[in-house]
Amino acid sequence: MDKRLNIWSAALAGVLLSVAGGSTAAMAETPVKLVLNWKYQGPQALILLAEDNGYFKAEGLKVTIDQGEGSGASITKVATGSYDVGFGDINSLITLAAKSPDEAPIAVYMMYNTPPFTVAVKADGPIRTPKDLEGKTIGSPASDGALKLFPAFATMAGIDAGKVTLTNMQANLREQMLMRGQVDGVLGYVNTITFGAKAAGMNPDKDFRFIKYGDYGMDLYSNAIVVSRAFAKENGEAVKGLLRAINRATKDMIADPAKSVGSVMKREPLLNEAVEIERTEATIRQEMNHPEIARIGLGDVDPERFQRSIEIVVKANGLERTPKASDVFTDAYLPPRADRPSQVAP
Structure with a gap:
């Protein structure tokens, strides 16, 4: 009787150990x-x-x-x-x-x-077309997608990229630097710039003009x-x-x-x-x-x-x-x- 009980107990312990091991695997x-x-x-x-x-x-x-x-x-x-x-x-x-x-x-x-990529410029400034960017300074965070695509945009929009000065900036300063005239334009995603400006108390609908990559053949x-x-x-x-x-x-x-x-x-x-x-x-x-x-x-x-x-x-x-x-x-x-x-x- 005791021998059978010991065998049954050992078997039960094995089953429980197997179940526990299976649960651990399932929970991994x-x-x-x-x-x-x-x-x-x-x-x-x-x-x-x-x-x-x-x-x-x-x-x-x-x-x-x-x-x-x-x-x-x-x-x-x-x-x-x-x-x-x-x-x-x-x-x-x-x-x-x-x-x-x-x-x-x-x-x-x-x-x-x-495509959300854009160049934002001051609404009351002289830049109205991509060609107007020549001779100007454009700012962007170093890893922004719009910056990576700017050479492509320049080619498709007929801009001499060699005549545009690109400068890096902190993302949280992008809209402020544009409004202060520290740069002539900024690159970014249109909604990133729009709502970054709103968060800083600006009115992007009134203050900014957007030159969108998608309007110049970049259906990306x-x-x-x-x-x-x-x-x-x-x-x-x-x-x-x-x-x-x-x-x-x-x-x-x-x-x-x-x-x-x-x-x-x-x-x-x-x-x-x-x-x-x-x-x-x-x-x-x-x-x-x-x-x-x-x-x-x-x-x-x-x-x-x-x-x-x-x-x-x-x-x-x-x-x-x-x-x-x-x-x-x-x-x-x-x-x-x-x-x-x-x-x-x-």
Whole structure:
């Protein structure tokens, strides 16, 4: 009797140990290091909500999110292995893929499908056309996507880039330096400049004139979720889970922009909440709202348009190699078409 009891006890202990071990394995989360495009701003709710609402955890992911230093810099940070995932400028990725294809990350979810790049000048100043930038001084943060694309813009808009002086500046001084006349113009994303000015008490609708890259033939995509090729190869299912989580968060942000900004405010309470809500609404309406998403869904790209945009960047920057669309973007990890937004704004 005692012998049978001992055997039964040993078997039960083995079962319990197996169950415990299985639970530990099931609870193990894949670590992911993610860098944002910039300092905390309202539209980053499309990623931050995935953390706050438990979407990453539900996918078995432990995501560490850091602020960024510019959309171009985010691409570099992923390429060098400092981060597994980034939210950054696809055009910087195109340039890297042309120069160093083995180092370049891969874009997996296209978020900003309308070009936001612009030159902002004073509304009452003499600069009215791109050609007027010649002989002037233009400022920009060193890692800004618009700065990276300025040579391409100059070529397409007929500017002699050699006659334009480019100077670096702190991002938080961009709008103030323009208004004080310390520079003749500044580069950036139109909504970044617009709402940076509003946060500083300016009236960008009255004070600024915007010369937009998109008005001069640069029909480019913008920010995307990009991943390290090594990380994607080793953690394909984790990448799919990451995109499912971000897609859910993006739909939450689209459905209630004002509420979504709470995820940003809790991380940076000194932000102007009203301005961040307006910034988020404008980003949804202007940068994520290309008509093509009714056909292909948010997150994907139109292959022909994307290849044209690659050729624009390559030609305008004098790059020796033209990457294929598949070298820069893949839809292999996207959530199903039916799960992704077909419309983001009325």
